[in-house]
Amino acid sequence: MAASSVSSGGRYDVFINFRREDTRKIFIGHLYKALVQKSIYTFIDGDDLELPTTIQESRLSIVVFSKNYASSTRCLKQLVHILDRVDTKKHIVVPIFYQIDPSDLRKLAGSFAKAFAQHDHDPNANIDEVQSWRSALTKAANFSGWASRDYRDEAKFIEGVVQDIFNQLLQFSKVYVSFRGGDTRKGFAAHLSKALHQNVLSTFRDVSADIKGDEFSSLFKVIQQSKISIVIFSESYAHSRWCLDELVAILECADTNNQIVFPVFYGVDPSHVRRATGPFGEAFARHEEVFRYNMEGVTLWRSALTRATGPFGEALAGHEEVFRDNMERVTLWRSAVTRAANYAGFVRNNFKDDAELIEAIVQHTWRACRGFERILN
Structure with missing residues (x-):
């Protein structure tokens, strides 16, 4: 036999939600490679015109919260879609707190507070939509997840994350x-x-x-x-x-x-x-x-x-x-x-x-x- 391939019953096993400028060329690249080596079908780029469908057809979503995550309306809109999927279907969400304090996210403090201050003062922003982003962040932050600051070795951190994803996908x-x-x-x-x-x-x-x-x-x-x-x-x-x-x-x-x-x-x-x-x-x-x-x-x-x-x-x-x-x-x-x-x-x-x-x-x-x-x- 050989390493493992888990398929979700849709186009992808895993959808990764992340802010490109923060993590695309560093952490996300290594994470994606490790998932692929486990033969886990993974979607990582958010330019798909059928994005809501892509999220819907994935079994699990990894949400990588980084310092400037909340400044990206693209990330926040994706997160709302992901949590809608959790509410309507059996969809798993695994948050990753990448080089941030999880409490800042849960309390919307630090860089997250600054990002929402900007959203609140944006004349083109929809007040109800901004509030849905706040609620989505708070909800997602309370899922069981992984904090990179708990590991001195990022390779070991990624290994742990991928093994967790693998084990969770086995059930399907x-x-x-x-x-x-x-x-x-x-x-x-x-x-x-x-x-x-x-x-x-x-x-x-x-x-x-x-x-x-x-x-x-x-x-x-x-x-x-x-x-x-x-x-x-x-x-x-x-x-x-x-x-x-x-x-x-x-x-x-x-x-x-x-x-x-x-x-x-x-x-x-x-x-x-x-x-x-x-x-x-x-x-x-x-x-x-x-x-x-x-x-x-x-x-x-x-x-x-x-x-x-x-x-x-x-x-x-x-x-x-x-x-x-x-x-x-x-x-x-x-x-x-x-x-x-x-x-x-x-x-x-x-x-x-x-x-x-x-x-x-x-x-x-x-x-x-x-x-x-x-x-x-």
Whole structure:
């Protein structure tokens, strides 16, 4: 598998509201790059003629409050649209207090007070509109957010923000795409995820190379919450223990949550997958060899430690239990692969090119989703 791609069910996952003169060439550039590296579809430029629609079709808005933010009527008008979206739909707002004191914003003090003094004295300003800006700022400032002054390292700050955004977007996944990153991450899996996204299908494309710690448990929650899982069997799929554990979880959801599962045989013979032969047979043989070698290692450890009682005996017993469980995992993996490969699916060689294959998968997925909770915005 590989890093992660969360799609919102609209054109964008994230809309960033910010004052260009303050942050565009510094903070925003780095933030945008970090979001893109997480495969989070992000809109950052406010010149879109269909701006209200862009905000409406985004799942989450990041509002970057900087020193001169309130002097920008463009930013303030965008903020009102964002909060209207919060009131009418399930839209998430994450404020970032960039090099400012959050209390200045909440109390409309400091540079924010000066900005509104100018708005109040502007003969062309609409009094009601200015008041709506005040209310929007106060409301947005009270959402849970991030303050850059709490971090000495801006890179760490951005890392924390992006991880928070990623975790919040996980809840919207409906279609889960399981694949071996080294085989398809930059090609077929990426194009498939983009096509699903463009067809208003909320999609999570896992890419576990960048996943650490608690994200593993988060991903299994995503699988449980999804309505459909697409499993891309490629030549090296069974070499990944993560892919195989993931597949076991997917099939458990098929049993407990009536999740729809369909395989895509990408560059592999379906019979090799079903019978665990060819590259799949080689992968399982390799897993068994590694786990068997580990069990033999415990035997050697026992011999070296002779009696091995007390804490030593407990430790060796723990190692044996882990390695025995691993041998049982191989049996589960074999069963899961055989079962998943017997679902009706798609074979790459039956299509003239990847584009035709992806179109067929998207149409099939969309039709399958119609029987579930609507995933159109």
